[in-house]
Amino acid sequence: MSSMLSKTNILSRASLRFLVPRSVVRQGITRSLPSQTTYIYRSYTQQQAPPRMNSQEKIPKFDISKLSKAEIQRLRDFKHQEDTKMKNRTIALYFSSMAVLFLGLSYAAVPIYRALCARTGFGGIPITDRRKFTDDKLIPVDTEKRIKISFTSEVSQILPWKFVPQQREVYVLPGETALAFYKAKNHSDKDIIGMATYSISPGEAAQYFNKIQCFCFEEQKLAAGEEIDMPVFFFIDPDFASDPAMRNIDDIILHYTFFKAHYGDGSAVSDAAATVAPGSVLVKNPDDDDE
Template sequence: MAVLTLPKDPNARTGMLALLGACAMLALGFASVPLYRIFCQVTGFGGTTMRVSEAQAATVRATAKTISVRFDANVDRQMPWKFGAEQTTQDLRIGARKMAFYHAENLANQPVTGIASFNVEPELAGKYFNKIQCFCFNEQTLQPGQRVNMPVIYYVDPKILEDPETKDIEQITLSYTFHLAADQPSKALDQSSAAR
């Protein structure tokens, strides 16, 4: 293993330390986005929802108390898709699993790959909103004119009722925005309509 030794000259040592500090800051800058995403997924910060397995969901028991979930759908202005929710709201018992559907249609004359970002409002509810299955976990590719239904299977954790800041929430809004996938530049898209 190579050991870094600092030069004896004070000016060279200062320059070397400044270079090492700059490299460390650059590395931290690149790592900040994935680290922030992990932090949000673990804590629910910023309305980030939780992702759970079928096995984890199977251990949750539904309560008698109900809550309303409102569904919101948006597309980035560079995204040539029509995207919406099949239902405006759903009422469910807290702890019970529910399925909701969104739909997307590619309006371009070529395949388009998108990825959905998501959050919930109020933000404090994020750590209690659990998704078992979601189209947002992966990129979605639609062929020209293709229309698909995309399910979300979710539940609201009964622990929301034990938190003094969230126990009185009556409605949670689940919001998605579709963006072009990182490997698909918007300038390459022919945004003319395929079939409306």
């Protein structure tokens, strides 16, 4: 009887060795089982389970000498691909930043350039900085010769306007103010908005040409058949006479060019949005007299 019980215990232990799942052993449930069975499954699961890195254990060094040539080449190719990707990302980020920067500068370039030229007279642009219009600058220098100021004009081909100076030339002393007029007429049957730009020739004289009032860089709306006079109020800086570089300059040309103002939808701007130069003299349309 005792031999049969011992055989039963041996079989039960043997069956437990193969029937108890590893998850049960890991969770500690096998503590109720015989100690020998628990030890066997604990050793087995430790061998089969993935190794866990201890914080105190040192990471073994990678011995590249044990790799084959094909494996080394694959590692090199992988590293080259990663370096190329990183380099491409850096280049793309750099050019994107440059594109945004240049886009912003392109929008700001025109007003910045105009402000610079208006302050310094650079590029043949007359000075319009009102801080330079002090009382001592507006005293005519009677001891100097008069300077001939000639007026010229030009109109864009797509602008159906007539734009001409009302006087061909005037003679002024340095420090003497002068008033001139241009006449513009819309020959089309539609309301059109134009804008004028200007320049001084020779360019080196622009730093002494000061404009107190003008119609440049302002939207000018002319109705169909409308005609207006546009004033230009200016003076030559008295320092013109003492500059050796201006000694041989007797003639200065003020040139205006009118362009058509373009809009995204092609429609005309309302009267509130359009600006007529202050002091402009509105000439009545001759066709209105017939009515």
